Amino acid sequence: MTPASPAPHKMSARGVSVFYGQKQAVKDVSIDVDMDKVTAFIGPSGCGKSTFLRTFNRMNDTIASARVTGEITLDGADIYAADMDVVQLRARVGMVFQKPNPFPKSIFENVAYGPRIHGLASSKSDLEGIVERSLKRAGLWEEVKDRLSDSGTALSGGQQQRLCIARAIAVDPEVILMDEPASALDPIATAKIEELIHELRGRYAIVIVTHNMQQAARVSQRTAFFHLGQLVEYGETDNLFTAPREERTKDYITGRYG
Ligand SMILES: Nc1ncnc2c1ncn2[C@@H]1O[C@H](COP(=O)(O)OP(=O)(O)OP(=O)(O)O)[C@@H](O)[C@H]1O
Numbered sequence: 182m183t184p185a186s187p188a189p190h191k192m193s194a195r196g197v198s199v200f201y202g203q204k205q206a207v208k209d210v211s212i213d214v215d216m217d218k219v220t221a222f223i224g225p226s227g228c229g230k231s232t233f234l235r236t237f238n239r240m241n242d243t244i245a246s247a248r249v250t251g252e253i254t255l256d257g258a259d260i261y262a263a264d265m266d267v268v269q270l271r272a273r274v275g276m277v278f279q280k281p282n283p284f285p286k287s288i289f290e291n292v293a294y295g296p297r298i299h300g301l302a303s304s305k306s307d308l309e310g311i312v313e314r315s316l317k318r319a320g321l322w323e324e325v326k327d328r329l330s331d332s333g334t335a336l337s338g339g340q341q342q343r344l345c346i347a348r349a350i351a352v353d354p355e356v357i358l359m360d361e362p363a364s365a366l367d368p369i370a371t372a373k374i375e376e377l378i379h380e381l382r383g384r385y386a387i388v389i390v391t392h393n394m395q396q397a398a399r400v401s402q403r404t405a406f407f408h409l410g411q412l413v414e415y416g417e418t419d420n421l422f423t424a425p426r427e428e429r430t431k432d433y434i435t436g437r438y439g
Pocket residue numbers: 201206224225226227228229230231232233244246392
């Protein structure tokens with residue numbers, strides 16, 4: 182009997198480099214990201230974590246000087262192919278930013294906007310159902326269900342970030358990219374976001390950039406350590422923090438630099 186082939190990776194990067202003009206920010210990085218897992222990107226400031234994360238849904242396209250080489254696939258399809266619909270790609274690979282950035286619209290509209298432009302709801306009640314389900318999944322429903330028409334920007338920072346997560350979830354993504362999603366939040370709001378990441382893990386592939394090693398250890402199953410644009414080490418989070426293979430990883434996690 183031939184052994185079953187391993188499950189295909191949700192996303193794979195092969196030999197990815199990113200340049201800003203002449204400057205190379207990401208150097209020949211290859212990595213796989215899987216469903217049901219949280220992957221953390223850690224490393225000192227400026228090592229290219231955010232730049233690399235943004236290649237996964239082509240957010241670098243919005244920066245005129247940025248150039249990406251190598252290959253990134255989603256379910257085996259090259260996301261940089263000429264016929265890739267980038268709007269569709271960003272619905273499948275959603276993103277949550279460091280600073281919560283709700284639209285200056287109502288809580289309801291923040292979540293309803295994506296499903297509406299992507300034609301995901303067949304009726305008003307269908308749309309209301311999507312909004313409720315997304316807010317529930319983002320752990321915000323109980324706090325906002327009686328004031329859905331209030332402005333999203335009037336919420337607390339932590340609530341705004343959960344609203345942004347609800348907005349990403351509403352279009353039914355497969356992958357969620359989070360770029361330091363809790364670094365602008367207080368410890369209680371941070372704990373809520375971390376709890377939420379745990380709850381979301383079963384449904385999506387999640388990739389999180391974090392400055393905070395304790396946070397990476399708490400929320401992720403896999404960790405990638407970056408230094409000077411290179412991927413130094415990638416492995417199971419427990420192993421990486423307890424028995425790093427590379428000297429540079431060891432120096433970083435023991436606080437010798439960074
Ligand atoms: N829009 C840009 N134009 C030019 N250079 C950039 C741009 N964005 C980032 N860089 C440079 O690319 C390198 C990697 O930056 P990036 O933000 O990806 O690192 P990072 O590891 O996420 O850092 P941090 O943790 O501080 O956010 C840095 O040297 C940075 O100055």
